[in-house]
Amino acid sequence: MNGSTxxxxxxxxxxxxxxxHLFLSTLVLVCCITILLGNFLIMVTVRSEPRLxxxxxxxxxxxxxxxxTSLGSVAAPKxxxxxxxxxxxxxxxxxxxxxxxxxxxxxxEMLLLTxxxxxxxxAICHPLRYTAIMDRQHCSRLLLLCWAGGLLHxxxxxxxxxxxxxxxxxxxxxxxxxxxxxxxxxxxxxSTVEVLMVVNSSLLILPCFLALxxxxxxxxxxxxxxxxxxxxxxxxxxxxxxxxxxxxxVPCVFVYLKPxxxxxxxxxxxxxxxxxxxxxxxxxxxxxxxxxxxxxxxWKRKQKLFPAGAK
Numbered sequence: 260m261n262g263s264t265x266x267x268x269x270x271x272x273x274x275x276x277x278x279x280h281l282f283l284s285t286l287v288l289v290c291c292i293t294i295l296l297g298n299f300l301i302m303v304t305v306r307s308e309p310r311l312x313x314x315x316x317x318x319x320x321x322x323x324x325x326x327x328t329s330l331g332s333v334a335a336p337k338x339x340x341x342x343x344x345x346x347x348x349x350x351x352x353x354x355x356x357x358x359x360x361x362x363x364x365x366x367x368e369m370l371l372l373t374x375x376x377x378x379x380x381x382a383i384c385h386p387l388r389y390t391a392i393m394d395r396q397h398c399s400r401l402l403l404l405c406w407a408g409g410l411l412h413x414x415x416x417x418x419x420x421x422x423x424x425x426x427x428x429x430x431x432x433x434x435x436x437x438x439x440x441x442x443x444x445x446x447x448x449x450s451t452v453e454v455l456m457v458v459n460s461s462l463l464i465l466p467c468f469l470a471l472x473x474x475x476x477x478x479x480x481x482x483x484x485x486x487x488x489x490x491x492x493x494x495x496x497x498x499x500x501x502x503x504x505x506x507x508x509v510p511c512v513f514v515y516l517k518p519x520x521x522x523x524x525x526x527x528x529x530x531x532x533x534x535x536x537x538x539x540x541x542x543x544x545x546x547x548x549x550x551x552x553x554x555x556x557x558w559k560r561k562q563k564l565f566p567a568g569a570k
Contacts, residue, residue: 265429268354268444270347272338272434273526284342287335290538294331297541298324300555308554315393316382317551319375320544322402323503326371330364331537333357334435338534341434351425354436359417361437361533366463367409369511372504373467374401376474379497384481408463415459419452433526435533439514440525460515464508471504499543506536 273283301324304311311317334357341347349357382389416438423445431440438456442449478497510528545551 264424264426265351267348267350267429268436269430270341270349270434270436271430271432272341272347280342284339287339287342287534290534291331291335291339293538293541294328294335294534297538297545298328298331301541301544301551304551304554308557311550311554313395315378315395315398316375318395318398319371319378319402323368323371323375324541326364326368327537327540330361330368330533333361333364333533335534338434349436354441355417355421357436358420358438358441359413361435362413362416363409365409365511365532366412367405368507369463369467370405370408371402372500372507373470374405375500376471376497376504379500380474380478383478383497412459412463416456419455419459423447423449423452433529435529437514437525437529456515460511464511464515468508471508475501499548502543503536503540506539507532510536 302321305317305321306312308317312321337349378393381392385392420438420441423442424447425441425444426446428444431444433440442452442456445452475497510532513528514525545555
């Protein structure tokens with residue numbers, strides 16, 4: 260633990276009591292259930308439809324649901340339990356694990372959202388070459404790069420914090436362990452680590468954000484210049500993705516692209532991209548995508564015709 264004298268942290272969470280705690284706990288619990296059921300339903304639906312599974316867009320969507328499920332499981336269940344039981348402590352090891360998996364899944368999801376934008380760019384701007392460019396082998400390699408990028412980002416963030424000594428106080432003004440609040444508790448000069456945090460996050464967030472802007476700007480120009488009714492239908496497939504990107508990126512910018520910040524703003528932003536966004540993503544895609552809705556209907560009818568365990 261590199262000179263640390265504390266073995267656990269106290270999480271302040273949200274300053275509310277009584278019915279407010281019960282309401283927030285119920286809300287978070289509902290989000291957790293929605294994350295698990297909604298994303299699982301999308302993964303099963305895509306898996307059960309060979310046509311969707313072999314489509315790059317839905318292949319990436321199924322993996323996005325896997326990442327949403329993983330990200331939503333990092334801190335949301337403990338937040339719901341802490342609000343309900345008024346228990347707000349976490350061990351040093353648990354804190355490091357939260358930090359590592361948060362940035363692993365968050366970083367991989369950010370890269371995957373960028374990859375999904377690239378997929379839409381190729382589909383709309385180069386439709387004749389789409390199947391050749393986005394074949395399954397190439398998509399699998401790109402997906403592997405997303406996970407590798409998330410792992411690299413997470414490792415750098417976690418190792419940077421693990422080198423810091425924590426001698427007290429041991430109170431984190433948040434509902435989970437993350438870099439900005441942990442750095443503030445270190446009993447040493449943290450200016451280098453703060454700069455490393457901002458640089459590492461910037462190297463992930465900014466290139467992805469710029470690539471997203473470039474992809475959709477090109478799509479918009481191509482759509483306006485060359486496409487008629489067919490182009491309008493193709494462009495409509497991007498709207499759900501744009502909504503998801505906005506819900507995910509804006510809170511991340513608030514939390515990570517500055518050395519210090521308001522704790523209350525950080526907490527609200529963190530709840531949004533760690534709890535609300537993974538719960539909203541399956542609703543956004545399921546409600547706005549006709550193919551997903553039709554595939555879900557076929558899967559439900561198939562389950563009724565061939566129930567589990569039927570001979």
